[in-house]
Amino acid sequence: MKQEKWFFTGRFKGYSIEGFQKDLLSGLIVGVIAIPLGMAFAIASGVKPEYGIYTTIIAGILIALCGGSKYQIGGPTGAFIPILFGIVITYGYENLLISGFLAGGILFLMGVLRLGALIRFIPKPVTIGFTSGIAVIIFTGQIANFLGLQHVKQHEFFHQNIIELFSRIQTLNLFSLLTAGICLLFILFTPKLFPKVPGPIIGLLISSIIAAIFYPGEVATIGSTYGDIPSTLPRFSWPQITFEKVIQLIGPAFVIAMLGAIESLLSSVVADGMTNSKHHSNRELVGQGIANMVTPLFGGIPATGAIARTATNIKNGAVSPISGIVHGIMVLLILLLFAPYASSIPLASMAPILMVVAWNMSEKHRFYYILKTRTADSLVLTITFFLTVFINLTVAVGVGLLLAIVLFTKNMSQLIVTAKALPDPKDKHKKIKANMVTDTHDCPQIYIYNVEGPLFFGAAQAFSQSIMNTTTDKPEVLLLRLSGVPFMDTTGEASLARMIKEFSKHGTVLISGVKPQPKKMLKKTGLYDVIGEEYFFEHTGEAIDFALKNVNKAKCLGCKHFAFSECTVLSGSKPVPGEKELSS
Template sequence: MNFAASLDFKPKLVSTLKNYSFDKFKNDLVAGIVVGIVALPLAIAFGIASGVSPTVGLITAIIGGFIVSAAGGCTVQIGGPTGAFIVIVYNIIANFGLEGLAVATLMAGLILVALGIFRLGTVIKFIPYPIVVGFTAGIALTIFSTQINDFFGLGLKNVPSEFIPKWGMYLSNFGNVDWITLGVGLAALAIIIVTPKISRRLPGALIAIILVTLVVSLVPGLHVETIGDRFGSLSTDIPEPHGFELSMATINRLLPSAFTIAILGAIESLLSATVADGVTGTRTNSNTELIGQGMANIIVPFFGGIPVTGAIARTMTNITNGGRTPVAGLVHAIVLFMIFLFLMPLINLIPMACLAAVLIVVSYNMSGWRTIRAIFHNPKSDISVLVLTFLLTVIFDLTIAIEMGLLLAVILFLRRVMENTEIKVYSEQLDIAEGSETTHHEMLNVNPGVEVYEIDGPFFFGVATKFDELMRTTIGEKPKVRIIRMRKVPFIDSTGIHNLEVLIKSSHDENIQVVLSGVRENVRAALVNAGVNTLLGDDHICDHITKAVEMANRLAPASATAAAAATV
């Protein structure tokens, strides 16, 4: 097998640079500068909310954003830290420390690369929408909950990470609200909400941070907690790469968290890319995008960064400001790097209440309450899946929600496939055109003692069990020959093959012959590899129903037919 040929890794940067022009560069330059400015407050806020310093948030946006644009499969994707990771990152740091987060992020990157190598990019997109909405809304509520302390100036220390105990502490301490801090937060919130009404191109979060920081810094006697108060003077030194200890014990403990980061990152980045494709008319290479995201998450931990994924808001900002190639994403990372080198002392002055207002708006935009309201008009199964995923995310944690969500996705898929898979039984006469688009109908006479079972759908473990139950519960005289018509079976799995083998053996024990009809080439190859042809006989695997019926009529005892005629 040629591995290089099978690897679906074609970065969009390479293909777009072949026909690149100065006009495209001007558009990408403007878009990159705007996105870099928009990304600044978000990177700082997401870093702080995740339990790390603002510097870590910026480093993640710089390195991760650069790699996503350089190696990804989407022309306009902007990568960096996002709100979706706040909950999982905060919990990992609380339980395993910063080194545990680095190991989990590295492992998540390897998982993402593996998903891309094995061409699973398109599969990720088929996770049911209610599940995605459920845990996105759950994340939004959790992010909102983490900002109450800073927004109201409660001054609480060691706030529980669990949702219910956290709100219990909040409610018992609401008498300690700092009204100046609350006023600063409300002012920032108002600016963020009003700015888009003036112009959608204006970065509301950045304007709020600049204006509120200026007022707090210049008005005498107006003091609220700032980034500098909490984190001290932020370093402008470029972090050097560093390693961390890996052991099987650490890997085993962090594997569930790494899996959660990888799946969440894959879903969010591909969702962002899909939205971008719909606006720009381009087509994302999902497998390349996953590999690019994986590479970013492999490299970022060595510089102390947090998980990276595609960011929908920043990607859409890139598009609306004219960005059309990955060069805009590279420019955005360079702009952030320049800010990191020269403007970090000013970041110390930003009030924590202002960042809390930024994240409250982020959580509101993530909540998707309009989508939730629309889903509540859907079937009850969709509603129950959404509610369950939401509650698991909020009350327990995102790891459990992702795992249960994926399990629910599989169960829903199997249920729908089984509901749409039919098994029909025929005897005496069979119309070979039934169930097809042809208008030419031909009736085949089936001898007494011959029964035809048609499977309409994939013969996997769920359907195999359904077919086995049908065979066991069939009432009446046992046939002499069983024809299993498989023209509409696109694939068969190991359980289907096993059940078929059991059926053939039990039928032979009862002196019942089995003939397979309409077997497709890929299904026949699977049966041959499993040795079913040896058990059954090559001549008993037919490519058309007419051949199968002819054989079955020969195998059914003619004396039985004659005896029946003589009796009449």
């Protein structure tokens, strides 16, 4: 393990004053953008807005320092909202901190155990399904603030919250609707008119100023709803972790860890594509783990790599992790200097920011693309999506992965093909082909089978049955051509072992062309020695020669099948060179 892959050595090689200037500018810009997002994500997660700011500061700096991507911007993200909100409602804020701490530990261990590469094996229909479901939850969760509805109670399930919205629609506040509409217009049109100006900040500032000047006190603000944001540093507090709480919260913590790992590594991949660089996935998980273990000690919520903020960081010229550190320091300075002003921000101004975030993360184009294929992936996508929306993310990811595995296994099991074969007499190389076997052209004593596809638990039964059902005539030799079997698991080996045991009662089993992995499996289980090394052949031709020398010559006399070129001699139709022709 190379040191530079895990520590700071080499991360700032060739760094210059010019690079620092670029990092300073990009860090300042991303820091300004991160403030409203941090508060909005915290509010949507059911906690006070300052906790989102604390997370942005602490996690942002630690992820930049310890992570595996030079450009990663860490902090609270929209993907966490449903799971964090569910934990707050079910277990409370204190237990949310413990869940975050445990998730950090899981992420750290994943990195140390070098499991970063495993994340890419999660199927796209699952990730797109739950991401789109999260987007729906975030978007609908902001309708109440957008419309200024009063006395809206938050429920655990999606359908309950929709019913609650309709029951409170008569409390619609036109001032909130106006404020939210102004903010939304600036968010949508500022990037088109002024590409380098952050639309969410402009929309938030202008809508807040308009509300404060023209209709003060008419819309709910952060201060009136959650209290004033303190302009002080977060305090250190060790959570009360007990064994009972660990058992209770390990499930939610695992979901947070998996979601954080997926999003942070996805963000790193996006950064790689934009910069033609290469991140270190395991070090990224270690950095994410450290950040998520430290952040809860200061009241912060779980954090991960933020794709949009990371992309913004790169677009503004970032060249090293210094930009992520500057971004965290920038948020800290704004907290200390301008926190009282943030308390006056209307909730209606925050709502469209989150709605646009939800719209952008919905992956609607990919969702529709997979859906219209009408394949097994479409089913996985749909079920994961609806379970995310109507149940929770934990169930959705679990069921989605299980369903994807089952469907994948079913499809893979259909790939195993066993076909009876013989040499093609018209081919100068006498290639073994499946379409050579007919009722009048077959060898009663030597059965050859081409086996193609992975021999694993899903295909093992079909493999053994397809061969045993056709060997009822009890031939002398069974030759299995395994060159088309790339993989064999213990179930496949056990199926092969049963078949060999049954066939060995009356004949001999030969194997040709076995690949390294299946051969290694056979040696590990001892089946290789049971069969006998002398019965394994690299080439099928060698195995056929061996078989022909060991068949019952008496049964060959008079045979008219002529399955092999040697059969004309063995059957007595042509005399052996140097001998008299056999009588019929």
